Amino acid sequence: MTAATTTRTRATASTTTTSTSNRFHWCILNATNLYVSDENTATTCTTITTTTTTNNSNSINTHNDSIIDNNSNTPTTTLNINQAVALNYRGTGGLEITSPKFGCADSWNDIVEVVKHIEIVVPGASLFAVGFSMGAGILLKHLGEEGPNARFKAAVAIAAPVDFLAVGNSLESSLKKRLMNFVMVSGVKLFMIHSFLKSPYADQLDVGKMWRARTLRQLEEASICKLHGYANSEDYYAQNSPRTVLPAIAVPTLIVNAEDDPVVSFKTLPVEDLKKNPRLYVAITKRGGHIGWGSGGLGAAAWTDAMAAHFMQACAPRSRL
Numbered sequence: 001m002t003a004a005t006t007t008r009t010r011a012t013a014s015t016t017t018t019s020t021s022n023r024f025h026w027c028i029l030n031a032t033n034l035y036v037s038d039e040n041t042a043t044t045c046t047t048i049t050t051t052t053t054t055n056n057s058n059s060i061n062t063h064n065d066s067i068i069d070n071n072s073n074t075p076t077t078t079l080n081i082n083q084a085v086a087l088n089y090r091g092t093g094g095l096e097i098t099s100p101k102f103g104c105a106d107s108w109n110d111i112v113e114v115v116k117h118i119e120i121v122v123p124g125a126s127l128f129a130v131g132f133s134m135g136a137g138i139l140l141k142h143l144g145e146e147g148p149n150a151r152f153k154a155a156v157a158i159a160a161p162v163d164f165l166a167v168g169n170s171l172e173s174s175l176k177k178r179l180m181n182f183v184m185v186s187g188v189k190l191f192m193i194h195s196f197l198k199s200p201y202a203d204q205l206d207v208g209k210m211w212r213a214r215t216l217r218q219l220e221e222a223s224i225c226k227l228h229g230y231a232n233s234e235d236y237y238a239q240n241s242p243r244t245v246l247p248a249i250a251v252p253t254l255i256v257n258a259e260d261d262p263v264v265s266f267k268t269l270p271v272e273d274l275k276k277n278p279r280l281y282v283a284i285t286k287r288g289g290h291i292g293w294g295s296g297g298l299g300a301a302a303w304t305d306a307m308a309a310h311f312m313q314a315c316a317p318r319s320r321l
Contacts, residue, residue: 083122087114091192097199102192104224105134105164105240108141115151128312129155132291133263136160136255137242143253144245154252154315156308159264159291162246162255164237166268168217180262181215189219201227246273246280254281254311256304258288283307 087110088095089103118127129152131139136157143150161167171181189210196202209222217233230236238244255274259266266284274280285293285303293303 083125085114085118087111091195091199097195097201100201100204100227102196102224102227104220104228105137105141105236106228108138108145108240111138111142112146119151126316127152128316130158130308131156131160132158134161137162137164137240140242140249140253140255141240141245143251144242144248147248148250150249150251152251154254154312156254156256156311158256158304158308159261159288160242160255160257161264161268162241162274163243163268163270164241165234166270167264168233168237170265170268171263172215172217177262178215184263185213185216185219188216189213192219192223196223243270243273246270247277249277249279252279252281252311252315254283254307256283256285256293256307258285258290258293260287261290263290281311 087107089107090099090110091097091102115127118125129139131137137160139155140157140160140162143152143155171177193207193210196205197207204227206222206226210219213219213222220236221233224230225232225236228236230239257264257266257269269282271282274282287293288303291304295301295303295306
């Protein structure tokens with residue numbers, strides 16, 4: 001996988017108690033069952049203390065002397081029980097672009113290579129996955145494409161855009177949404193133009209159209225679609241949307257979204273499709289915005305962190321996760 005790197009994190013687990021506010025009114029959808037609860041009790045969750053080292057190479061073979069011997073490039077020690085690995089998308093984090101690809105919705109194609117590398121470094125490890133926002137959509141797409149061959153024991157998708165076309169349309173559905181879309185695209189296009197103008201592939205972009213883009217859809221058509229070979233934004237959304245592969249997801253997967261999410265509107269969630277797969281669990285909170293869940297009071301932990309930890313623990317009862 002070119003122009004990508006993994007960040008490996010030494011992690012130790014500790015137990016803390018956080019309190020969730022009763023403003024979190026949530027429901028769990030599992031198959032045809034609907035469970036509703038007011039979450040207002042204290043919960044025990046696992047927190048991770050991390051020290052991170054990163055190698056900005058153009059491959060996923062990141063060197064960390066506690067994991068891989070820098071001379072032999074082979075695993076020399078076993079990782080801790082709780083070990084975090086982060087995927088940096090192509091062209092992000094200041095990484096040089098070395099192929100005509102950029103981190104976007106079709107980055108689900110890269111997850112298989114990352115997983116294979118992890119399994120070489122840590123043979124026999126139980127793998128779990130958590131994705132946020134676009135990353136959550138990418139994770140769901142990967143799980144659906146892999147089906148029963150997916151290597152993860154469980155997964156959590158937070159603020160996930162499940163239907164890309166519906167989310168794209170929603171972001172252009174009102175003046176308020178269009179203003180938010182414009183603000184979002186302004187930051188994204190400055191980041192993308194800065195990255196691509198330094199790459200050997202700058203001549204493949206319509207830079208003028210990118211500068212004039214007022215929506216994410218327009219920006220994607222001027223950049224991602226041209227580079228990655230999509231006919232237009234609709235083709236891009238259709239080929240990468242998780243919605244079409246939801247029935248194929250074969251591992252327990254928790255999807256957490258908020259009713260007041262301004263980016264991934266609750267109305268875009270294909271609830272009936274989600275209900276049809278008994279492996280999917282959907283938690284809908286009344287508040288939370290777009291990845292804005294807290295823990296109540298002045299707590300530093302996110303409510304979704306506790307939910308994700310509990311869910312993965314439930315799916316791996318014999319592990320020390």
